[in-house]
Amino acid sequence: MALILQDVGYTYAAGTALAQEALGRVSLEVAPGELTVVLGPSGSGKTTLLRLAAGLLEPTSGSAKVDGQSGARAFRGVVGLAFQRPETQFFDATVLADVAFGPSNLGLDPRAAAAAARGALETVGLEPDAFGDRSPFTLSGGEARRAALAGVLAMSPRYLLLDEPTCGLDAPGRRAVTAAVERARRAAGVVVVTHDAEEFLEGADRVLVLRDGRGVFAGRVNELLAASTRLQEAGDWTPPEVVRAQLLATEAGHPVGPSSLQPGLAAAALLGAPR
Amino acid sequence: MIRHGALGQYVPLDSPVHRLDAAAKMGIATAFTVALFMAERFLGLAVFALLVVGAVAIARVPARMALRGVRTVAFILVVTLVVNALRWEPATVALLRVGPVAVDAEGLRAGIFFAVRIVLLVVGTSLLTLTTSPVELASGIERALAPLRLVRVPVGDLAMTLTIALRFIPTTVEEADRIVTAQTARGARFDTGGPVARARAYAPVLVPLFFNLFRRADELATAMEARCYRDAESRTHLRASRMGAADWAALAMCATALVTAGVLL
Amino acid sequence: MIEFDRVGYAYPGAEALALDAVSLALSPGEVLSVAGANGSGKSTLARLADGLLIPMSGSVTVDGISTAEGARVWEIRSRVGMVFQDPDDQIVGTVVEEDVAFGPENLGVAPAEIRERVTAALAAVGLTGLERREPHLLSEGQKQRVAIAGALAMRPAYLVLDEPTAMLDPAGRRDVLDLIDRLAHADGHGVLHISHDVAGIARADRAVVLERGAVIFAGDPAALLRDEDLLRRGGLELSGIGRLADALRGLGAHVPALAMDAESVVEALWP
Numbered sequence: 001m002a003l004i005l006q007d008v009g010y011t012y013a014a015g016t017a018l019a020q021e022a023l024g025r026v027s028l029e030v031a032p033g034e035l036t037v038v039l040g041p042s043g044s045g046k047t048t049l050l051r052l053a054a055g056l057l058e059p060t061s062g063s064a065k066v067d068g069q070s071g072a073r074a075f076r077g078v079v080g081l082a083f084q085r086p087e088t089q090f091f092d093a094t095v096l097a098d099v100a101f102g103p104s105n106l107g108l109d110p111r112a113a114a115a116a117a118r119g120a121l122e123t124v125g126l127e128p129d130a131f132g133d134r135s136p137f138t139l140s141g142g143e144a145r146r147a148a149l150a151g152v153l154a155m156s157p158r159y160l161l162l163d164e165p166t167c168g169l170d171a172p173g174r175r176a177v178t179a180a181v182e183r184a185r186r187a188a189g190v191v192v193v194t195h196d197a198e199e200f201l202e203g204a205d206r207v208l209v210l211r212d213g214r215g216v217f218a219g220r221v222n223e224l225l226a227a228s229t230r231l232q233e234a235g236d237w238t239p240p241e242v243v244r245a246q247l248l249a250t251e252a253g254h255p256v257g258p259s260s261l262q263p264g265l266a267a268a269a270l271l272g273a274p275r
Numbered sequence: 276m277i278r279h280g281a282l283g284q285y286v287p288l289d290s291p292v293h294r295l296d297a298a299a300k301m302g303i304a305t306a307f308t309v310a311l312f313m314a315e316r317f318l319g320l321a322v323f324a325l326l327v328v329g330a331v332a333i334a335r336v337p338a339r340m341a342l343r344g345v346r347t348v349a350f351i352l353v354v355t356l357v358v359n360a361l362r363w364e365p366a367t368v369a370l371l372r373v374g375p376v377a378v379d380a381e382g383l384r385a386g387i388f389f390a391v392r393i394v395l396l397v398v399g400t401s402l403l404t405l406t407t408s409p410v411e412l413a414s415g416i417e418r419a420l421a422p423l424r425l426v427r428v429p430v431g432d433l434a435m436t437l438t439i440a441l442r443f444i445p446t447t448v449e450e451a452d453r454i455v456t457a458q459t460a461r462g463a464r465f466d467t468g469g470p471v472a473r474a475r476a477y478a479p480v481l482v483p484l485f486f487n488l489f490r491r492a493d494e495l496a497t498a499m500e501a502r503c504y505r506d507a508e509s510r511t512h513l514r515a516s517r518m519g520a521a522d523w524a525a526l527a528m529c530a531t532a533l534v535t536a537g538v539l540l
Numbered sequence: 541m542i543e544f545d546r547v548g549y550a551y552p553g554a555e556a557l558a559l560d561a562v563s564l565a566l567s568p569g570e571v572l573s574v575a576g577a578n579g580s581g582k583s584t585l586a587r588l589a590d591g592l593l594i595p596m597s598g599s600v601t602v603d604g605i606s607t608a609e610g611a612r613v614w615e616i617r618s619r620v621g622m623v624f625q626d627p628d629d630q631i632v633g634t635v636v637e638e639d640v641a642f643g644p645e646n647l648g649v650a651p652a653e654i655r656e657r658v659t660a661a662l663a664a665v666g667l668t669g670l671e672r673r674e675p676h677l678l679s680e681g682q683k684q685r686v687a688i689a690g691a692l693a694m695r696p697a698y699l700v701l702d703e704p705t706a707m708l709d710p711a712g713r714r715d716v717l718d719l720i721d722r723l724a725h726a727d728g729h730g731v732l733h734i735s736h737d738v739a740g741i742a743r744a745d746r747a748v749v750l751e752r753g754a755v756i757f758a759g760d761p762a763a764l765l766r767d768e769d770l771l772r773r774g775g776l777e778l779s780g781i782g783r784l785a786d787a788l789r790g791l792g793a794h795v796p797a798l799a800m801d802a803e804s805v806v807e808a809l810w811p
Contacts, residue, residue: 042679042709054460081460089457091482101479105462137486141578151461168706170578170736171777195709198780238710241781244802252810263780267787270809287672409634442634445676494629501590501622502643502694503614513641513654 001067002031003159003189008062010048022048024214030189032158037200038193040210046193050161054081077106080157084164086148090136095147098136102155120154124180142173146180153184160188166199198240202261211236225259242266285408292334292406297415299522304403306530310537311396319540320391327399334406344401345394352390359386409441414516431507454480542566542589542698548597549584558584560753568697568730571720573741576750577775582734586702591616621691625703627683636686637671643694661689665719681712698730705737717743736775738782742800749774762797
């Protein structure tokens with residue numbers, strides 16, 4: 001049971017004079033309970049990859065299968081997708097009604113949909129009794145973001161795709177969202193697209209690094225860290241500053257050993273490095 | 276993805292038509308419209324068709340883009356044909372008869388005439404927006420409406436409104452597309468049910484779209500005030516277009532030619 | 541100088557004060573960083589600085605002119621350039637150069653001079669060559685720089701930037717922070733930079749923290765970055781490199797509080 005994209009490629013307006021290749025050959029995999037992080041700058045094809053993973057687009061090459069099945073109908077309700085700044089898509093009068101939109105569309109009756117909505121609100125840390133009756137348009141930045149995520153979680157997707165979930169939020173907002181993602185991960189396979197590696201990298205099972213529509217790295221986090229010098233030199237990826245500090249130290253003649261994302265461990269390693 | 280030429284929008288090329296002043300082009304477009312409606316014979320339409328083809332060629336606009344507007348009015352064309360060509364229990368001889376409904380030769384001829392005229396109108400006038408950038412267009416409209424200032428019409432503000440509307444068309448279309456995709460990802464269906472159900476299905480798209488538009492309008496107004504926008508009539512312009520000798524000449528020649536053709540044909 | 545003298549403000553219909561007796565000053569040539577959690581009054585502060593809002597108590601003066609002086613508010617607005625968080629909420633032009641020209645056009649500047657100002661502003665933000673580009677074809681970072689260019693074209697003495705890096709990726713954020721540095725320290729503008737990005741605070745000359753409308757800290761960014769309690773109250777969080785520097789200090793190493801990039805940290809450990 002997994003969401004698997006195998007060597008997928010996508011070209012917008014394929015076959016016409018205005019064809020534009022957004023993705024070359026990229027592979028992505030995630031199983032329930034796992035977290036896959038997709039890194040890369042703007043324009044690297046991340047958004048296109050998410051749409052393919054959600055079944056909203058058919059790959060022009062390669063295959064996209066969820067639990068062994070392909071085709072839009074297989075993805076509906078099984079794969080949940082939250083776009084960037086999902087709070088701009090609120091439309092209903094109350095938070096509860098907006099969050100219940102997804103489950104209603106999947107065929108749940110009003111009581112079941114409301115229950116699913118309440119559950120989702122709890123997962124994201126928004127107390128249903130306190131927030132349920134409020135208008136979604138009155139929520140603050142972090143609250144709105146979480147309410148919008150709840151709208152996707154309410155459909156109980158087995159796979160959850162998140163596009164820049166912490167973008168634009170302040171520190172408390174970011175913490176609340178990462179906590180919600182952790183909770184969601186217990187039941188679902190989560191793919192997070194982010195240009196802020198630090199936020200999600202530590203807890204990730206797999207990492208995919210994109211550049212100009214191509215996967216330049218796919219593997220485990222420790223493998224990514226081991227490959228960071230090579231990736232940086234090739235201009236494919238810039239590691240977080242914590243990692244860069246350790247790489248620079250090694251380059252300057254103070255070998256630190258394998259890089260760590262954790263500041264505490266990195267500090268000890270840096271100070272223990274032979275001169 | 277919004278590309279050049281979509282929705283009859285500006286295609287930045289260099290051609291004699293592009294270089295003509297916006298106000299001159301607007302005048303020619305008006306003369307074209309008037310003349311087109313004066314024509315009474317198919318020969319007239321043929322001449323105008325030739326003129327339009329010639330203008331599109333001179334403007335170097337790809338034919339496909341010039342014809343895009345026709346697709347939008349396809350429905351109107353069909354209605355025009357049907358309304359003119361079909362008769363209910365006619366007394367006169369009909370070409371084709373299916374029960375009480377008949378296709379009448381005269382009516383069909385008239386329907387085709389009107390439909391062709393609509394096509395020519397759409398293609399001819401879309402040449403205006405295809406060869407004139409939004410800024411030039413707004414400037415042209417502002418100058419054309421300038422006399423209305425005498426009767427206290429806020430011409431400068433209207434021109435600004437038009438420019439902002441044009442600036443936000445691609446952004447708003449992208450946003451609508453994003454919202455549709457997001458709601459689809461939440462299981463919304465826009466292609467099932469009868470007309471009423473389908474219309475209601477768009478509420479989750481229209482509400483956020485309009486909410487965001489109003490919110491944006493508010494923020495934009497604040498940003499404009501922060502940049503000292505107040506009395507639109509006393510603003511200067513980065514690119515001050517004006518009608519030159521060539522523009523007046525082109526306008527005069529084209530207008531005369533068109534109207535003459537309209538009267539004669 | 542932009543001076544806030546015990547400024548108080550409440551939005552119509554609101555119970556609580558958005559700003560409570562706030563005093564601060566911004567001089568040309570310096571970067572003043574203003575931080576605070578959502579709802580702390582940062583955006584209100586920005587709008588008061590430009591005369592978009594008038595204080596209920598206290599006063600805001602720009603080079604001696606009070607923002608409450610209705611007749612002279614346009615003078616103030618041409619001295620204080622504002623850039624908001626979302627560039628799509630500010631760009632009105634159909635192409636880049638038309639938007640950058642918007643401000644000078646409103647001021648009735650002659651066309652030849654408008655052209656000069658547009659060229660200079662685009663050069664200052666590094667977007668020369670994109671004059672005829674349509675806004676929706678630009679990246680978020682480029683759009684934000686167009687908005688900054690639009691403010692610069694008014695030739696303001698001061699710039700108020702309200703969370704300019706919130707929507708940007710790391711590369712875009714670095715570009716904007718570098719630009720802010722140049723605008724203040726090389727070009728002499730006074731910059732009020734509202735942000736919850738600690739990298740921006742580390743590069744500022746002075747920092748102010750707001751909590752529920754009141755100033756709880758005003759002074760040296762280094763002092764702020766060393767104070768866990770202030771950081772938390774200001775809705776701020778050290779990034780990974782900041783926490784690395786902190787951990788190093790905890791283990792006895794001498795790493796300056798303002799070291800927010802790999803080079804500075806390594807430099808401090810092995811000078």
